Amino acid sequence: MAVDTASLDGAAVGTRNQESYLTHGRGILSWLFTLDHKRIGVMYLVAITASFFLGGVFALLVRTELLTSGPTIMTADAYNKMFTLHGAVMIFLFIIPGIPAAIGNFVLPLMLGAKDVALPRLNLTSFWFWMIGAVFALVSIIVGAVDTGWTFYTPYSTTTGTAVISMTLGVFILGFSSIFTGLNFIVTIHKMRPEGMTWFRMPLFLWGLYSTAIIQVLATPILGITLLLLVAERALGVGIFDPTLGGDPVLFQHFFWFYSHPAVYIMILPAMGVISELVSVFSGKHIFGYKFIAWSSIAIALLSFLVWGHHMFTSGQSGITNMIFSALTFSVAIPSAVKVFNWLATMYKGSIRLATPMLYVLSFLFLFAIGGLTGLFLGALSTDIHLHDTYFVVAHFHYVMFGGTVIAFLGGLHYWWPKMFGRMYSEKWGQVSALLIFVGFNLTFFTQFVMGSHGMPRRYYNYVEEFTTLHQASSVGSYVLALGFFIMAGYLIHSLFRGRPAPNNPWGSATLEWETTSPPQYNNFDHEFLAGDPYDLNSLRYDKATQGWVRKDPQSIILAEGGAH
């Protein structure tokens, strides 16, 4: 497939008509044991998309059950399992690995003008750890679905009769995968930047991945040890979370959130990186405030380690602790807002193209702003006591994680899709789908803000009559959302077979991944780069013949012919 596009090499001077990575090596084994970062990225993409589908089905079942108070389609026990599975699958199998492992693996070495990541074998190992971890998690779904919620709080998780051990072991193994990916990305970014690409000439997506990787490497082991201690406690019948012998169940919460709060930044930081790339390209303007965006990624990564206690305002921790965590939580708003203002400033007076990826950028800005601002209600002690464990928290979380991370993931997927597979998708259907997702999302979750502020608790199977209309509107929203995703699946799959061959640089981006063919040739590039400003969009011009963008002076970024194979 798609080798024909390699002839469209107007932008990639020195790139010869080589076999694409998709056709270099055939058969399932050539994929499963590949060391090629692009294939590993695509395998991740397939795997996490499947997980997203599974998690989405669980979500639809939950929303359908909530159409009426009392039993609708399942028992209360089944409902508890269903929302646990939705949370655990979406978080551990989809949203944490989503952007870094799938898009990051594919794009990171290309953005560096490199042949691969620094440690390709570790990269493949990481993928296999992910697969094994996912199998563990899925087996525990089949053997005896876990009903603890995705947070595995003790003492319930140490006493429930469901398959907590296999589920947590699955998550433990997934953690290794995440650590290896992060470690690999840090080494790659440190050691493999091309000539001319100083730290502050790196594309901002790489800053996003880099700060994410720091958290992956330093926070994930805490989840690992937490879950191991949980497993030990279940297996031995005693442990440090067990109060009967002097243990402390609140210690579990400290441990859990010491990882899981930074983990939400593992989810959002790469998303912010994606938005930084897209907003510049589709505004036709140099990114505004580059250094502020880059440093704010690092600031968020560091602050993420200091705010875990805001999940525990009602756990009985001392008032002074609560105040400190509340104050630190507000400080995260600063770097987050720095980013948003810089994105807006990038758009200001730009020539904005409302292509599908840009629609996701606009969605992101709108939804993330709501998600971020509602975080202030939860970070403030007095309002949090009222809103704690209500649908307000669920809505806030989804506005940040879905409205933020998933929307950015979709934007990134549409942006890099032509590079990944060498085909353009239907722009018209892309826009329809983006619109449906935006409308469906808001209908699903804005109603939950209203319900939560009126006192509807999260995770409840039943509800009082006054919430019926809002619950039903939320469920209808989830169906609209599902429709949007089905349309997306349809046109993306269609594009693989019938899509117009993609030019090398369809959007007019100045980062290096667009210098290779679409899809990239097996060894990425035939030459080494002398990297310039990644947001210098004036260095490009539109080429009508290829319907893509080419460099005005192709030689300006080339270091030497015939780079190593």
Add this chain to the structure above:
Amino acid sequence: MAGGEHRRLGMWLFLASLTMLFGGCLVGFIVIRLQAPEWPPAGSPGLPGAFWLSTVLLVLISVLLTAVQRSFRDGSGGSSARLLTVTVILGIAFVLSQVSGWARLTAASQLPQNNLFLFGVYVLSFLHVLHVVGGLVPLIWVTLRSRRGRYTAEDHEGITVVAMYWHFLGVVWLGILAVLVF
């Protein structure tokens, strides 16, 4: 050696990650013992003697690995294969000494269920021994390669990163002992 630099930085990051793992676990136990009215709880035994032997073994391993690297730095590297073989034997002896320590405790009915001190003894040493077993695999690998003469004064990065990992295991073990003993 670009590849060597990659691996060294990778190992530093991996050790940072493991520091969080062991550090987190030790902090958990410190919190529990600070909350305890009496520590160790009444009726707790001392650490098994085998654990002190384990300590000596780990120190010896670190010394030997340093000697291996020094032998390369001085140019010859000739004794490296023999020294590495000894470290493998010492590594296996470490695992056995830990197992004998546990056996001793179990035989005296000192089980992890008895109290949180014993739970700590078992869990911390088990967590550590898991990493020792994990470290034996690459140690055996570099030993075999060394016996085939694959390492030179210019290129013995494999040994360097394995040595970094084993030094780390030694430091962690001392940390565990400190939390359990003091």
